[in-house]
Amino acid sequence: MAPNDSADTNGTAAPGTKGAVAGRRKAVRYIVPVAVAGVAAATIGLVPALASSGDPDLPKITAQELIEKIAASDTQQLSGTVKISTDLGIPSLGGLAGSFVPDGAGDEGSASADPQSKLTELASGTHTLRVAADGPDKQRVSILDNASEYSLIHNGDQVWAYDSKSNAVYHAEGRGEGDAGKGEKRAAPDGVPTTPKALAEQVLKAADGTTSVTVDGTAQVAGRDAYRLVVKPEQSGSTIGSVTVAVDAENGVPLKFTLQPSSGGKAAIDAGFTSVDFEKPDASLFDFTPPKGAEVTEADEAEGHGKAEAEKAKGDLGAFEGLDGMDGMNVIGKGWNSIAEFKTPGGAALPSKASGDEVPAEAQQFLDALGDKVTGKFGSGTVFKTRLVNALMTDDGRVYVGAVTKDALVDAANNAG
Structure with a gap:
């Protein structure tokens, strides 16, 4: 394709207590609207954020060339700090969240460190994360709080999650390709972040003939020179106004992701690196041993409990x-x-x-x-x-x-x- 100022892309648009039995019976009827809100949360994933400090003078590049630069990037080693600010317009769930947790799921010793529920906290507010990656089989994401930390570690066929606040551990164990016949290989749970590149590529899968993709100047993110790739719907009626991805000018890694709603106002998602290093992270970052006294929940045990509760609820809901x-x-x-x-x-x-x-x-x-x-x-x-x-x-x-x-x-x- 000859270089030009814009490009169309093809694909698909990127676009979660114990209580009385009566409460459990009614809970099913609240799941659909709450799950709808969760769809918006699922658009977040791990996308890195804005820390702009100037517009560097870089060689001209077309949208097609920049997309190809992202696709060709082979950077798989990095570490840094990410800031994510999210304003999806979802009211705080407050005490409501407990209404959708199966009986026993909130008890001491339960799967409170399960990433499937913990990562939904990124659906609102501002959060600081520490991230590290060393190839497709080693990633670590830590959500930092004032006095606690939640860490999710993927190392080979092992996935660990640890919540220091509750001293709870979640563990999922898979099997390598050499163990065929012993069970399917377990990947990281849905929603587990991997690399910024993978998430930016999802956004670029816009539908056929409905998307404008342009290069709109430059930026500096986390001390790195970057190009600004802007993706906009060409159709009316979408709630998405634009998606801007700051792409590292040297290695093609997305450094910042900003989603602006068509209704205007502040960004719905503004997430990105405030510091980043593309050297190989220390191997110890991906090692984990449950701390003394921690309550460990195995993934199979948690899944079995959830299925049992679901079957029990179905029996009560003719x-x-x-x-x-x-x-x-x-x-x-x-x-x-x-x-x-x-x-x-x-x-x-x-x-x-x-x-x-x-x-x-x-x-x-x-x-x-x-x-x-x-x-x-x-x-x-x-x-x-x-x-x-x-x-x-x-x-x-x-x-x-x-x-x-x-x-x-x-x-x-x-x-x-």
């Missing part, structure tokens, strides 16, 4: 048969305006006090903060809003979700067969 999956998911539209359509298990509608449901105060407050009542040819429903991902849940149990505006969701529901 109206919610089919909890194993959503019925007939369909994708409406393409590119940045893609909308997923599916039915809730058993056609469950949104719980409300008006319909006689027992709705915990925290749950009702959360749902009210997110939801707008809407009507149309489809009937009536509620639109749950974040700054990036919105979802319409109709009163007859259909769900439409995507990184699109409320009007786009209503139109999709009106036109659905």
